[in-house]
Amino acid sequence: MLHVILLASAALSQSVSQFRRGPPALAALTVKYDSSRAVAIVTELAQRSIGALPEAEGTARLKSSVLELLAPYGDPALGVPSATFDEIDAKCRALEARNPTGASTAVAALDGAWRVRFSDAPPPSNGALGPLRGRAFQIVDVASRTYRNELSLFGGAVQLSLAATFEQPSASKAALRVAFRTLTATLGGVALPSIQFPTGTERTWLLTYTDADTRVVRAGVDGGRSTARELGLIKQGEGESPDSYLFYLTRAPPEEAAPASFWRVVSSTMAAAGQRRALKTALMQACEGQRLGAATDEAGRARIINLIRELEQLNPTARPAQSTKLLGTWRVVWTTESELLALTNSGLLGLPCQGASQTIGRTAAADERGAQRGAFDYSLSNEISFEGGFLRVGSSCEPQAQGGRVNFRFESCAAKWRSVQLPLPPVGSGWFEVLYLDEDLRLCTDVRGDWQVCIKG
Structure with missing residues (x-):
């Protein structure tokens, strides 16, 4: 400008x-x-x-x-409603109109590992085996004109590897002809005999968008044989057009796409679970007797925050903000929030503080939409209990699609003592970040840099 x-x-x-x-x-x-x-x-x-x-x-x-x-449908996404698919398709077409990669460089740009985030193609191309969701990758070796589809299930206990070759029929078109060669299954680290695909089991890939970190591919049988069709898994004629199916992929580091050793996965999973248990025990012991944090000195505060950070590295819940584990009532056992600590020390109008809790639930709008989540479809209620009364703040909240951040907006506030309830003006909005989440423990930080340890129930 x-x-x-x-x-x-x-x-x-x-x-x-x-x-x-x-x-x-x-x-x-x-x-x-x-x-x-x-x-x-x-x-x-x-x-x-x-x-x-x-x-x-x-x-x-x-x-x-x-x-x-x-995001609401998992990774890779399964069971995407038709209305949502139409939105995704429209955005992909907008991307395709901006495709920065021409036909002459389209093949070279494919080299490396790509994670399948979504496809409406039949299993296992969509990252699933029947109703089971796996981790799906395409690993392309341009030099040898080969690629592999790798599907890992149950943390590597079951792995499927589809090997294929490809060629670019016309240098002037960003399209490939892919020939499936073999399918190999590995169970518990033991490889079973490979299955050979019949000659002519081929697909056309239209490379409609490729950049450094994202690919959009349209694919179809386009005159080739279809094993899924021959087995009766799809209707006759389905998938025939070269643009029948949509694939959305993102670049993956090679180590992420490498097939995991089953026993290594089992061993590391067990080790992580043991480490989590030990750290959780240490955290609960550190929080015990601290009066929600009001009795914690600087050394104790540093120790608790360090334990939170260690557990964050072992968080067992992917995208915790989207997890149903987040829903329910959580009891605050320790925090650095100055307002809560002041109420813990001084009480409210002379009434001693008896505890604090948070309840996160779906609103009626979210229940009507089911899996399709919209902004501020969830409720968040913060309550501090006193002898004979409470202070309660109600909020609407919106879990972000990725990571652990939850946005909230205050909508109501009330104080009650015995039969007298006084409404107060709600002011403000903010967010909290879920650092660790399992069935009974939630660890958070927030927009003000405070820390919170909560247990379920």
């Missing part, structure tokens, strides 16, 4: 200097200086300058919005 302003300033200076050399005749001025054309030129330059940045921002936003739409 700055260079457009400079160009406009230069044009204006040139016009001023012309006038300083002497007032031209009106006809001459009309010929030499066409103001509408100057405005058009500056406008075009501005559009070019300003347009480049929103386009880049728009591409990033399109990619993140696809992942946000997919």
Whole structure:
């Protein structure tokens, strides 16, 4: 934008200097200086300058919005409703219109490991084996013109590896012809004999969008044999068109896509579980007798925060903000929140504090939509109990699609003592970040940098 302003300033200076050399005749001025054309030129330059940045921002936003739409349905996403699929498809088509990779470089851009985030193709291409969800990757070796589909289930106890070759029939088209070769299953670390695919079991891949971290692929049988069709798993003619199925993939580091050793997975899982138990025990012991944190000195505070950080590294719940484990009533056992600690020390109007809790639940709107979550579809109730009464703050909350952040907005506040209830004005909004979540323990930090340890029930 700055260079457009400079160009406009230069044009204006040139016009001023012309006038300083002497007032031209009106006809001459009309010929030499066409103001509408100057405005058009500056406008075009501005559009070019300003347009480049929103386009880049728009591409990033399109990619993140696809992942946000997919998030409620798991990773890879399964059971996506048709209305949501239509939204995803529309965003993918918008991405395809911006495809930065031409036909001549499309194949080279595929090299490496890619994680399947969604496909409406039949299993196991969609990252599932029947109703079971796995971790699905495509690993492409451009030099040898081969690729593997790797599907891992039950933490690596069951692994399927589909080997294929590919070629680019036309250098002028970003499309591949893929031939399936073998399917190998590994159970508990033991590889079973490979199954050979019949000759002609092929697919067409249309490489409709590829950049450094994202791929969109349209695929179909396109005249090849279909094992799923021959086994009666899909209808006759389904998937025939070369753009029948949509794949959305993101770049994965090689170590993430590498098939895991079953026994290594079992061993590391057991070790992590044991470490979690030990740290949880140490944390509960550190919080015991601390009066929600009001009796904790600096050394004790540092120890508890350190235990929280250690447990954060062993968090067993992916995307905790989206997990149903988050729902329910949680009792606060320790915090650094100054307001709660002040009430713990001084009470409310002389009434001693008896405890604090949080209840997170679905609203009626969320229940009506089922799995399709919308903004602020969940409720959050914070309650501090006193002898004969309580202080309660009600909020709406919105778990973000990725990670552990939950946004909230205050909607009600009330104080009650015996039969007298006094409504108070709710003010503000914020967020808290779930660092660790399992069936009975939740560890959080928040927008103000406070810490919280909560147990279920």
